[in-house]
Amino acid sequence: MAKKREKKQAPPQTPGWLLTFTGLMILIMAFFVYLVTNASLMDERRIRLAIGSLLGTFGMATAKPDVLGVREMVDTVHPGPIPPDHDLAALKDLLWDDIEEDLQFVSNRFVQIFSVNTAVLFEPGQTALSPEGRVFLEQVVPVLQTVASPVQIAGHTSILRDEFAADYQVEMQDEIPDPSWALSLFRTMSVYQFLLERGVPVDNLRMEGLGRFQPRGNPQTPEGRRANRRVEFILDRRAESWSPRLARPEVMVTPEQFIYRDFIFRFPDDPAPDPIRP
Template sequence: MAQKPQKIIFKGAPMWVVTFADLATLLLTFFVLLLSFSNQDIIKFREMLGSVQGAFGVKVKREGEFQSVLTGNAEEDKKKEEEKKKEKMVRQLKEVGESMKKAIDKSGLQKSSDVVATPKGVRVRVKGESLFASGSYKIKPEARKLLNNLARIIRNSRFQLVVEGHSDNVPVSGGLYKSNWELSGARAAIVTRYLISKKVPKNRLKAAGYADMRPIASNATPEGRAKNRRVEFLVLKF
């Protein structure tokens, strides 16, 4: 007796696989849309996000998580952070400038010194005769009070100090130094050495001599030449 032919039944995948595939497709679509809309207007994206939210049947967080991708908040945050740092630096420089003025007042050198704000930082100008005798490189005893206060201010801050020596255009006659270049450079170096002796870190100090190359007044008059003979202290960001 012949056997009855049997039916061959092909079993398909379980139903949950179909649902999972649909979900995976929706997720893929969502992320493709997310990328394609990343440079579009935020309002349009919110409309698109609402339709995706309806498809998933869940609440999708719209703020914060995707905001930086869509609106460039990362760059904005970076700019704001830089602005905050600049504002903080300006405040600190202002405080240093005020401290410098107080130091000048305490030293009794108000008439021969001043503090000015520059794009680079705070600049303190002190007439040369207040720190040194004419043509000399030795610091006057009465000037040490000012230098001691300046050293304390720089030690307690995070700024760099540049000490600049300047002169008038009258050639040096006699003495140890043969030119204004040598004299202005030596004075800057001597003041810097003194500040180092007062525990100001070496890596936060610089010395420079400019001779008569950077006048702040005319060298045609005695008053102008007196102003040009000076030592300047420039407080910079470290």
């Protein structure tokens, strides 16, 4: 009796979509290399951001460090330590009169954070500066007028029930945008407007509202909730908003060159290198 022939199984084949995807990735990477090779980057930060973007595309980027951390990343560039007499260090003198510990000052070589409890600046649940808050900010104005870099004004709040007290409703948890974000933003805007009215240059200030989403303390304890209600003045030499304030090279553009953002492209018939003067 003849034996039945066993059917040979065909070897597994690579899916067609995978070949297409791989080819597309190679094409994108080749195009990226071409751009970097044929362009002059005018800012060291842009170089690192470009490299970091490529690494992130292939899953090789890591999480960003803490604002006070010292670990270097491909997307962080600092132009050196904070210049003395042009920073926030003068605000530390206000800590001596702070019996309630409503003020804090933390720093490292590149970052300074001056934190003010919202009780110093606002009435509970309010976004308009209190009279005491305006008096306090008058002491901050001279320092912010002389800083050598933009200062970020960041507003933070506690949990909703803590901030709104008797006005709190359960439905607030589902509102969009989150009420704590709006509260922190409006408070930040009040501080921002006051400083501008007192003569702080607009180029010296940035602002953002972060709501209840970056707590400093445990929101389950009264002490933690109090610590979370704060407005921070942050001077960070590594911040991206610094790049327009850094010394930039003077660029001489010829008819054979094309500039797009911080890239200088040369046409193929332009054999000369980019005439960039330091």
